[in-house]
Amino acid sequence: MKLPHRRQFLHLAAGAVALQALSRRAWAQSYPSRPVRIIVGAPPGGPTDISARLIGQWLQERLGQPFIVENRPGAGGNIATEAVVRAPADGYTLLLVFASSAINATLYEKLNFNFIRDIAPVASVSRFPLVLEVHPSFTAKSVPELIAYAKANPAKISMASPGNGSGDLLGGQVSVAFDAVQSSIEHIRAGKLRALAVTTAKRLEVSPDIPTIGDFMPGFEASGWNGIGAPKNTPTEIVDRLNKEINAGLTHSKMKARLADLGATVFTCTPDDFGKFIAEETEKWGKVVKFAGLKPE
Numbered sequence: 001m002k003l004p005h006r007r008q009f010l011h012l013a014a015g016a017v018a019l020q021a022l023s024r025r026a027w028a029q030s031y032p033s034r035p036v037r038i039i040v041g042a043p044p045g046g047p048t049d050i051s052a053r054l055i056g057q058w059l060q061e062r063l064g065q066p067f068i069v070e071n072r073p074g075a076g077g078n079i080a081t082e083a084v085v086r087a088p089a090d091g092y093t094l095l096l097v098f099a100s101s102a103i104n105a106t107l108y109e110k111l112n113f114n115f116i117r118d119i120a121p122v123a124s125v126s127r128f129p130l131v132l133e134v135h136p137s138f139t140a141k142s143v144p145e146l147i148a149y150a151k152a153n154p155a156k157i158s159m160a161s162p163g164n165g166s167g168d169l170l171g172g173q174v175s176v177a178f179d180a181v182q183s184s185i186e187h188i189r190a191g192k193l194r195a196l197a198v199t200t201a202k203r204l205e206v207s208p209d210i211p212t213i214g215d216f217m218p219g220f221e222a223s224g225w226n227g228i229g230a231p232k233n234t235p236t237e238i239v240d241r242l243n244k245e246i247n248a249g250l251t252h253s254k255m256k257a258r259l260a261d262l263g264a265t266v267f268t269c270t271p272d273d274f275g276k277f278i279a280e281e282t283e284k285w286g287k288v289v290k291f292a293g294l295k296p297e
Contacts, residue, residue, distance in 0.1 A: 082111075088231070117232065120232050122274070127225045182264065
């Protein structure tokens with residue numbers, strides 16, 4: 001058999017690579033050709049779920065296929081994350097990622113996945129403050145009063161974290177809560193909860209009378225966030241297309257207004273920048289988890 005010359009071989013190899021690239025590009029351009037699932041590790045009706053539905057509706061209108069939100073709450077979002085990690089990397093199963101996704105990486109000692117390794121960042125969506133809140137019957141009416149009360153009565157303070165915070169507080173199971181503004185704002189407006197402060201550096205546009213924790217503890221800043229992820233090895237062309245469409249939606253006035261109503265602000269990134277952000281958040285909260293000796297309940 002006559003072997004091809006080196007130049008012929010290189011031409012053949014280059015042609016094969018080009019054909020593969022064209023095939024992947026054509027596949028991405030035809031994506032999606034069937035319904036896409038967005039897995040959400042939180043119950044229906046909450047801020048995380050609402051964000052997923054806003055993005056899903058936008059993508060459905062832009063790409064012509066249903067984007068179906070599937071709620072799989074439990075284990076701080078780990079059940080949903082593992083479901084996406086185990087899904088085919090074809091762009092038809094997405095994950096609504098949020099701050100707990102980064103915190104869980106160090107909070108839970110044994111997980112069946114590595115979030116940073118196994119989930120590909122697609123697009124960020126929004127950032128939002130958390131609110132430090134108490135029941136109206138609670139004695140403290142400000143952050144300094146809360147700190148003083150906690151120092152004098154350490155055994156009498158119980159606290160809930162974001163996700164179940166306002167519900168546990170309304171039900172009387174806890175004394176104090178940090179929760180997403182989206183979950184709490186209507187209860188605060190109705191007088192069912194008392195907001196002591198928000199965690200971001202700036203006050204809320206929708207409730208500028210609520211101080212920031214930084215007003216009393218200079219330098220304090222923290223916020224919630226969310227975005228879209230996919231299984232690792234999802235084709236770059238599909239990730240880039242989703243990122244482009246999501247970012248286009250986040251520039252739309254109606255989307256901005258809807259997020260603002262929820263106390264959130266638009267947060268846009270490239271996939272690479274979103275990945276760097278998630279890595280930084282994971283490192284930051286890992287230090288907090290270690291310093292405080294936090295354990296999941």
